[in-house]
Amino acid sequence: MSMGSPGCEHTDGTAYSPLYISHLHTDTRMAWLDKTDDIKPSRSLLGLPELSWMGVYLPCNDRLVMEENPWVLKMTESPAAPPSRTLEVSQAKPCQTQLPSYEMEGQVEEHCLEQVQTMVEGEVLKDVDTACKLLNIAPDPLDWSCMHVQKWLLWTEHLYRLPQVSTFFQEMSGRDLCSMTETDFRQRSLQFGDMLYANLDIWRSAAAMKERSPPEDRKSAADDDSWSDVMCKYSSQPIHLWQFLRELLLKPHHYSRCIRWVNKDKGIFKIEDSALVARLWGIRKNRPAMNYDKLSRSIRQYYKKGIIRKPDVSRRLVYQFVKPV
């Protein structure tokens, strides 16, 4: 599958998970803003006709979504994952095996498409689920408060490496956001309004998907916890830093590039990308100026409390939970 997308290639040419941003600002005033002049998605990406597929709305900027949006597909981690582009789904050979007749081919193709649909839906739900936990927001945009909307916008800025667009949607609840048309979005942000609108639509589709099928059906696709867990979690108490770190550690599929276990039994972990972990923590706590200096200060506060300590053999960026998971 061609992944060509001139506006979205990373300048250093490295492939990485969409959640992993290699260059991060240490300047706190720019905490939410990556370099913006060289990362804008090209207009051609945004000018494609709208595509929809199997009830899952895939926005016109689908290429961008595929490469940058882990909520749709993690291409780098699932090379065999189904395509998310309608045209490519319908045009591609559904299976490797040769088929005896056109009729048979049609049936198999239909079957394969169903499987692909299930997989894509599962991936979307899983990634929305992950984002919900990270941001501590509800899956359904209709339930969002103004602050939730801001968090979601900051998260979208982070994912797409957009300039600051959240300012155009201040004082807006999720319901307000959902009542806006694509034109309304474009009026707020000429360049990125349609993209934000499309992204919001993915979330709404995910909520609708959930509406259509009970949680049990999603169990297999939803990693290690179900949708209902998310629904319970987002409304819970404010999270502690140590809990947040453990959440990341328990999701190696998503976060192993920024934090991972060194020795899970002993509770020893290593922060692989200090800037990214700090940034994720900042998003979660709505603290745009968060950096590793401050995050590590908070970790050190745990020394006295006996929650986290440095391992016996102290190494940079390596810490240990006093009570292992």
Added chain:
DNA sequence: GAAGAGGACGTCG
């Protein structure tokens, strides 16, 4: 130069 340690003080729920 980044990470680590920890004091001091501010903020917020």
Added chain:
DNA sequence: CGACGTCCTCTTC
């Protein structure tokens, strides 16, 4: 009041 967040100085890697 607790749990950071912020800012700072000094030390260690």
